[in-house]
Amino acid sequence: MFLKGCPLQCPWCHNPEFINPAPEIAFYHSRCVGCGECGEVCRDQAISYATPLRIIRNRCTVCGLCVEACPARALEFVGQEMSVEEVLEIIMRDQHFYEVSGGGVTLSGGEPTVQMEFISALLKELKARGVHTAIQTSGYFVWEEFASGPLPLLDLIFMDIKIADPREHRLVTGVENTVIRENLERLIREFPDKEVVVRIPIVPGYTAFAENLYALSSWLEDIGARQVVLLPFHPFGISKAENIGRQVDERLPRKSLCQGSF
Secondary structure, eight states, X not given: OEEOOOSOOOTTOSOGGGTSSXXXXXXXXXXXXXXXXXXXXXXSOOBOSSSTTOBOTTTOOOOOHHHHHOTTOOEEEEOOOXXXXXXXXXXXXXHHHHHHHSOEEEEEESOGGGXXXXXXXXXXXXXXXXXXXXXXXXXXXXXXXXXXXXXXXOSXXXXXXXXXXXXXXXXHHSSOSHHHHXXXXXXXXXXXXXXXXXXXXXXXXXXOOHHHHHHHHHHHHHHTXXXXXXXXXXXXXXXXXXXXXXXXXXXXXXXXXXXXXX
């Protein structure tokens, strides 16, 4: 399950459509048949046929009229407001698969802890139904809120650590890593029975430097991290960023990196 909203602005984000907490409209150029229906219904003159991006973002109010008018589904909403009950109803349609496979529900995003109260309520309902629960998090959250809310209801935690140096981390992601490091240290120290998997994205030009990886590995060994996974870069997020009008860093590779290279 993906939740919108993230305090980090990682240029390589795998799911850039979930950084903005508000609903957005994505445009898929390959689906467009050029019928012009979107421009006819737009009240804000936010549709332009002179650009492959189609939507003039600083004019768009995300009213959704263009989405409704598009016969080819070239325009789609990204994100919708839902209650815990609505989400739960969808999730539990697959209850049989959870029981047979031993799988469950993973909260991802974006950064799920941006919506701490919501995920705590959802996790409580899932655990009451015997569903295995996991979260993918950047670790950038208020510890007290996390520890008293979702943490007791989670079976598995994936936490990312990207860049060792705090200043470089802020320069690249928009936030320092002090809170992230402190949260991971407390999680491992105070909850040794929790299954925690630390993930390091390997991104050329950003994290894939020997000094960064050595610094991270040394620190992770010091704090007692038991499971560490290297995530090879792939460009899947680039096209998704372009679909929602987000600027893409030209330094990002346009092809995947083989895991065997590391």
